[in-house]
Amino acid sequence: MAYHLTRQEADRLIRLPKRIDEPIRWTSMPGGTDRDTLSARVVCRDIDEPMDLRGVVGRTNWSFLLLTHARIPIRKLTVHGPGHRNPDGTDAGTHHKHIWDEVHEDQETYYPVDIDFSDVNVALIGFLAECNIIPEQPPERLIVRRRLR
Amino acid sequence: MNHRSCRSLQHMLGEQLQSQFPVIHAFDQFMVITPMLYPDNTRIDIGIAMRDKHRVMLTDNGEAWGYAFAHGVDEPVIRERIELTRARFRLADIDGGDLILDVPTNQAAEGLFKLATAVQDVAYLVYGVRLSQTSKTFERTVN
Numbered sequence: 001m002a003y004h005l006t007r008q009e010a011d012r013l014i015r016l017p018k019r020i021d022e023p024i025r026w027t028s029m030p031g032g033t034d035r036d037t038l039s040a041r042v043v044c045r046d047i048d049e050p051m052d053l054r055g056v057v058g059r060t061n062w063s064f065l066l067l068t069h070a071r072i073p074i075r076k077l078t079v080h081g082p083g084h085r086n087p088d089g090t091d092a093g094t095h096h097k098h099i100w101d102e103v104h105e106d107q108e109t110y111y112p113v114d115i116d117f118s119d120v121n122v123a124l125i126g127f128l129a130e131c132n133i134i135p136e137q138p139p140e141r142l143i144v145r146r147r148l149r
Numbered sequence: 150m151n152h153r154s155c156r157s158l159q160h161m162l163g164e165q166l167q168s169q170f171p172v173i174h175a176f177d178q179f180m181v182i183t184p185m186l187y188p189d190n191t192r193i194d195i196g197i198a199m200r201d202k203h204r205v206m207l208t209d210n211g212e213a214w215g216y217a218f219a220h221g222v223d224e225p226v227i228r229e230r231i232e233l234t235r236a237r238f239r240l241a242d243i244d245g246g247d248l249i250l251d252v253p254t255n256q257a258a259e260g261l262f263k264l265a266t267a268v269q270d271v272a273y274l275v276y277g278v279r280l281s282q283t284s285k286t287f288e289r290t291v292n
Contacts, residue, residue, distance in 0.1 A: 029246065035211050037218055056215040060175070063219050071221035071278045073189075081175060082182040082192040098189060107190040 007101035010074040013051075014066070017132050018044040020053065024139035034059045036142055042066065042133055053133065055124065057142060062120055064127045074100045077115060077127045084109055120144060170261075172197075185265040187216055187272050193265045197257070205257045207250045207264045213271035214246030220275040230271055238267040 020040045029035040035058050042051040049069030056063055063078035076098035078084075084092040087104045095117050096109035114130065116122045121141050128135060169184040178196045185193045196208045217227045231246055241249040248267050252260035 029211075029214075035215060035246070037215075052221055054219050054221060056219040058212060058215045059210045061212065061215070063215075065219050065221075067221045071275070073220060076189070076219075078191075080191050081173075081180065082194040084189075084191050087190065105189070 004102060005068070005070075005072050005074070005100060007099070010072075010100040013044075013047070013068065013074055014131055016044050016046050017134070018042050018051065020128075020133060020135040023137055024053070024135055026055075026057075026140055026142045036144075038139075040135075053128075053131075057120055057144065064124055066127075066131045066133070072100060073098065073106045075127075075131055076106060077112070077123065079117060181261060183261065183265045185262075185269065187269070188275055193268050195261055195264055195268075197261075199254075200251065203254055204251060205254050205260070207252065207257070207260050209248040209264060209268050211245065211247045213248055213268040216272045217274045220278070222274045222278050226274065226278070227271070230274055234267050234270045237270070238263055240264070240267060 020042055022040055024038055024040045026036045026038050029037065035056065037057075038053070038055040040053045042053050044051065051069060052067040052071075054065045054067060061078070061080045063076060063080070065073045065077075066075045067073055078098065079095050081094055083094050084096055086092050086109055087107050092109040093111060095111065097112045097115070098106045098109050100106050101108060112130075115126045121139070124139055128139075171182050173180050173182065178198055180194045180196055182192050182194045187193060193209075194212070196210050198206050198208075200206050214227055214231065217230070218224065227246070231248070234240065234248065235242060238248075238250070241251055243249060248264060248271070250260050250264045250267075
């Protein structure tokens with residue numbers, strides 16, 4: 001596989017102190033679809049290539065991801081109605097966090113106890129903290145007029 | 150295998166397949182949870198609504214678009230793929246990123262598979278973007 005990254009390396013990248021020097025802003029998708037997205041460059045003194053924070057709040061589901069420069073999702077917090085099945089067959093439920101490993105890639109999940117799922121804005125701040133990302137400014141607050149899971 | 154055991158097998162498979170497609174009522178629409186998967190093992194769900202007595206509308210609620218974007222695919226690339234997927238699967242040509250299929254009620258099950266396959270067609274962009282980024286990094290390292 002061309003994008004080989006071990007779990008150990010992914011976890012190391014998560015632990016490294018990182019920062020976002022640009023405003024974290026939400027963008028509404030044009031075309032009448034209830035969808036908001038964010039994308040911000042994540043920099044780290046210890047690695048050459050920048051990483052990417054991405055977020056999508058869809059009609060009912062939402063997720064935040066930290067991607068390496070090679071677009072490997074080393075952490076992903078997601079709420080998805082249909083739920084998720086881990087590679088070993090266990091049911092991960094609708095609210096879960098994906099980890100990266102070299103065998104199952106981003107298919108393995110667990111239920112995070114450190115995330116407040118009741119508010120998507122609070123969850124984003126929790127996700128940034130877990131990924132050791134310090135934003136220069138607090139993320140723009142997303143006002144969600146629809147009901148999310 | 151005789152005719153009777155063939156019917157019995159068909160019945161058993163029918164029951165098992167039925168259990169793989171739970172339907173829930175959520176957010177003002179019926180959602181069919183399919184056993185088909187996104188690359189990260191998340192099940193693909195399809196919204197379904199009766200348009201009239203003879204036709205149903207199936208939609209991915211824009212989830213394929215959102216999945217690709219969240220995994221680092223840039224918007225122009227997603228837009229291009231969405232257009233291609235719509236043409237390839239004969240989906241509705243609409244604004245925005247939703248994948249929508251309008252079918253006669255007696256073709257709803259076939260439409261469900263077709264739309265879930267269309268969702269995968271868009272979501273699999275994530276593999277391409279990972280490979281292309283890795284290749285760029287490799288080129289820079291070598292040069």
